[in-house]
Amino acid sequence: MAPILKISDLHKHFGPLEVLRGISLDVDPGQVVALVGASGSGKTTLLRCVNALEDYHKGSISLGDEQIGYQELNGRRVRLPESRVARQRADLGMVFQSYNLFPHMTVLDNVALGLVYVQKKSRAEAERIALSWIERVGLAEKVKSYPFQLSGGQQQRVAIARAVAMQPKVMLFDEVTSALDPELIGEVLAVMQNLARGGQTMLVVSHEMMFVREVAHRVVFMDGGVIVEQGPPEEVLVRPRTERLQTFLTRFRGVLR
């Protein structure tokens, strides 16, 4: 099976600081890939590069057979025009650590926005689709609420609905439970688990090792801007080969046994 998402030899630096030092990673359709690692290891930056929210200096990212954000012109890598990039992003869903709902819109409008303005669906059709996703994340009674009226967990579920309603080829989750109170984490993870079971391709940055172990098909451990180890969760999380991963996992000994 051809990978749906293909990251090849990605390099990025912020000034002298090298954040990504040659990342190559393939994600197959329907696969859930979890990125784990200490903060500063480049996971979030990698995710943001995939959605063309960050420029990078070398390498390539392809969704299907289309390169994201750049094109090759006479052997040189050139940034695609903004409108093309916008269309590419419509095929990628992203959920952020800080939810980032649009505060001036109701829950319904938040979810329907992309359907109306990017996918050019009629208002009625868009609201029908939006509503069905809002129901699936368990917030049917909140459609007319504004984000500030919701708890963090509810906001994050709306943010997930907003992203998946577009039926993206790949969903990107960037530490989506890190800003949540512990008792609200479960409801968000449950929504993600349902998506994974439904065959959604997902690239997930997470510190929830129980969740990663249960849901991910493959775990990728990053450290210092490179992939140090990867494989099925039972191997990578339970029998880490490298010392760096062993050190990282000591923090989660309680949850992983």
Added chain:
Amino acid sequence: MLHDMSFALPQLLRGLGVTLEIGAIVVTAGSLAGFVVGLSLLYGGFAVRLAARLYVDTIRGLPVLVLIFVIYFALPAFGLRFSAFQAGITALSIFATAHIAEIVRGGIDSIPRAQMDAAKAVGLTFWQRLHLVILPQAVRRMVPSWVNVAVEIVKGSALLSLLGIIDLLLAMQNVVGVTFSPLPFYGLTAFLYFAVNFTISRIGGLMERRFAYLKY
């Protein structure tokens, strides 16, 4: 006194009309142009950004009166001749544009960058992001400063009386010149200026409340 009033009132009201006309034209023109310059400050290429920055900083550093005199008295030397009204409107609009540009820039800049990221992630194009996501939030933050500029413009329009435009201020001076009773007409004129600006402030307050649902 009653006779004075019946002579003065139509003149003052005509002056008030001119002041309101100047204010409306200048605030409209300044808002439209200021919006464009403000966006240039944020999203223009290097040259555009530099030009916009030079414009805004230069104009904001000048007294309006200097601007008015330059356009009315100095530009004719270069073959650019304006009527007093045109010159006044132009000078005040140039002034208002610079101030509103800075307000637009600041308002948009105050919206968390994450909002732009989220709007990008949805797949919206640049202009969609701006008008669907960023501006509805930014406009609310611009309202108070925008009201300030509008009030400044109404007060600043009194300077145009120096070019012989019979606005509220010059109408008052004419009336006092004939009736020789300064106090009631100074008072009445001050009250009219106040009433106009108070109304603008109230409209601003209403607009702010209109956006009150915007919480984070």
